[in-house]
Amino acid sequence: MKLKDKVAIVTGSSRGIGREIALRFAREGAHIVVNCRNTLPKAKAVAKEIEALGRKAVVVQADVGTAAGAKKLISATLKSFKHVDILINNAGIIIERNFVDSTDDDWKRAIHSNLDPFFYVTRAALPHMMKRKKGRVISASSIIADRYDFGGSNKMSACTAAKAAVMAMLRAVAVEAAPSGVTINAVSPGYIATEMFATLDQKGLKKALQMIPLGRYGTPDDIASAMVFLASDEASYITGHTLRVNGGMAMT
Numbered sequence: 001m002k003l004k005d006k007v008a009i010v011t012g013s014s015r016g017i018g019r020e021i022a023l024r025f026a027r028e029g030a031h032i033v034v035n036c037r038n039t040l041p042k043a044k045a046v047a048k049e050i051e052a053l054g055r056k057a058v059v060v061q062a063d064v065g066t067a068a069g070a071k072k073l074i075s076a077t078l079k080s081f082k083h084v085d086i087l088i089n090n091a092g093i094i095i096e097r098n099f100v101d102s103t104d105d106d107w108k109r110a111i112h113s114n115l116d117p118f119f120y121v122t123r124a125a126l127p128h129m130m131k132r133k134k135g136r137v138i139s140a141s142s143i144i145a146d147r148y149d150f151g152g153s154n155k156m157s158a159c160t161a162a163k164a165a166v167m168a169m170l171r172a173v174a175v176e177a178a179p180s181g182v183t184i185n186a187v188s189p190g191y192i193a194t195e196m197f198a199t200l201d202q203k204g205l206k207k208a209l210q211m212i213p214l215g216r217y218g219t220p221d222d223i224a225s226a227m228v229f230l231a232s233d234e235a236s237y238i239t240g241h242t243l244r245v246n247g248g249m250a251m252t
């Protein structure tokens, strides 16, 4: 077990990639704080699965794109477990729309769920980790921040800005946290088959597949494996890094 008795918060873990990360971390021995914004029954079901694995699970419904939501998440974690070892900033949304047609609300929502959580939740968790001189923060970025042409419909500019900002900002935070032994990294997924896929342009999805050298979409498990590695002792000398998990798409 690579994460035995660690306490891990996984934001947006009621479904999709976050759910898989939560379950994989539990199988690796971690206790999990499951988080969602709306889908509470799904979050509770994930917690049950974690408990069936013999690990502890706490569900915290909180909008992590707000300071109040972040505070609620960290307070509930400390109340239940007294400390936090790992923070996975996984929550996020995708909006597929032409730049010129994007609304004020699109822009606000893209930043709210993809960038604001990195600021608010990391800021709330980091002082506790730095005091204990250990901790891991791993955030979700995206292939859309790496390539101008990522297949699909290529109409995701608002979210692109947020995901690129996460990758840029984490390096600054990593330098600040390094003297305390806390590492700050990101995992940048390519096309990962989750519920998010149903909301995307289906013709574009087929086009994207042709751009993936390994010839398949990724699975939530592919991302969970990278997260386990970065959260484990094996990655103790890695910080400020974005690990790209995209079937080779970023290099083409």
Ligand SMILES: NC(=O)c1ccc[n+]([C@@H]2O[C@H](COP(=O)([O-])OP(=O)(O)OC[C@H]3O[C@@H](n4cnc5c(N)ncnc54)[C@H](OP(=O)(O)O)[C@@H]3O)[C@@H](O)[C@H]2O)c1
Binding pocket: 011, 012, 013, 014, 015, 016, 017, 018, 035, 036, 037, 038, 039, 040, 062, 063, 064, 065, 090, 091, 092, 093, 094, 112, 113, 140, 141, 142, 143, 188, 189, 190, 191, 192, 193, 194, 195, 196, 197
């Ligand atoms: N799937 C892909 O191909 C892909 C590619 C690149 C990057 N990513 C990134 O990977 C992460 C997970 O993606 P996914 O495909 O698993 O997404 P998903 O299936 O749509 O699940 C998103 C999760 O995030 C939660 N969430 C969203 N906004 C939130 C907020 N403000 N506060 C709290 N929870 C919030 C959702 O909770 P509710 O259900 O309660 O709303 C849900 O649990 C995202 O950051 C995404 O941008 C995904």
